[in-house]
Amino acid sequence: MYDIPELERKWKRYKRNKIKKPIILTLSVVIVGAGAYVAFLKYTQSKKEVIKEAKNTPLAPKKETNQTPPPPLKKEEKAIIITKTPINPTPVAPTPASKVVKSSEPEIDLSKATIVKPDVPEDEIRVIGFDDKDKEKKEVLDKYKNIIPANVPITPKVDPIVQEYEDRFKESQDPQDALYLAKYFYKKKNYPKAEIWAANANNIDGEIEDSWIIFAKAKAKQGHRVEAIKILQEYYDSTASLKAKELLDKLRRNKPF
């Protein structure tokens, strides 16, 4: 015969444990659930902030310059380079890229421009204009459209916010979304993706300065500094973008950017 009082004590312990288990389990579930909820709240809050920030930040501000707008030029003038000191201009052969002209566009020969190789630091040089500036710019942009594949693959899922932008971009084809993604990936040091998204933005709207800057920066970060300088130079030549100029200088002098 068993020791029944002892058996009863064991049974009471068994019952306590039996009750304890679901309580512990329930508490664990509640704690984990609460933790997950808090994390979710934080996540959604941060997501909202990022979106808000992204909306408030002008992603591609129009070309801004501290310089005084160049004075209106006569149509016959090709280009004038103003230097602090009078110099004897030395004609420079135009780059091959500048000769690339789309068949549908009227031919523009950059060699006709009065380009002066100054003896002063490049900082002191200011491009003040072209006689057919818009056409020239278009030519440069069109050239890189041919280099960059039009249907760049959409990046795989990375982050819910990024995903949201990617999805939105698929629908809207908004270059600002592409620029946001380019900036995002550049910040994350994912330079190949930054390049792709900047290219996407450029393909849709070639006048967004930031997207060209990001494009060139991403290229340079991937070790294609010469190519980045070349692209940027051409963009600068067609737009006289100060930002492009600054970056160009840094790239040329191999300075951090």
Next chain:
Amino acid sequence: MSYFEIAKECFVDEINVENYIELPGSQKAYDELEMFLEKPFKLILLYGEPGTGKSLLLSRILDKKKYQKEIHYLDSPLLEEEEFFRKLFNILIQKPMPKNTKVDFNTFVEFCKAIKGQREIIILLDEAQLYPKKILEQIRILSDTGVLKFVISLHKTTDEDVIAKTHFQTRIWGTIELKNATKEELKTYVHQKLLKLNQFEIASQIKQKHINFIYKVTKGNFRECSKLMYTTFEIYQYYEKHDPSQFSRDKFSQKFLEMAAIAIGAIDV
């Protein structure tokens, strides 16, 4: 005898054909064994976990066939060769082996060959996993004569599988596996056991939730189930004597069932 004393007796662990409960699983095994015995198979392997009813099945077939066939049941293993030969002599010659007599194994083999076609002897060998390898080898040789047909019952473990494979692999023709009961079978088993001794009242108090618990802790093993029920009624007896207020006579006690499970080690505390 007390109310619970009778209920307890229902679950005494003994091989008693009278107390056999016909369940779908065990009936299927019985039918298979009966069919195999009718065929010219030399060796039939009966295996399963302890407490699945192997011994009871052998007892039942012996009980059913003893007037139709020459059938012998060796319920406990014969560990010594001499003891085995003595038993074999008794079976083959149908009289006890004289004292101070020794029989060479080859003589048994020759004898079996001599009576081939005249007699067909069935030997039910329980707990075969306990037999020494040498005797198992002799059993194999004897079965080859075609006169002796062995039903070898052993536990289903790795070691026993090795024994079976080593000695009998090529000769085993019929294989029967006995399994633990299903929940429904266990319910029938518990109720039928109580009804055999007219414990209708207690049987009706054992509900599905009790069966679920019994099944959970015993995994459907008949021996474990009997042990659990026996201990439960032992606990009932204790409280009936010392503190009857601890239980109701109208309701089967889940508490006592759980206490019994703790007592037999079916659940850890």
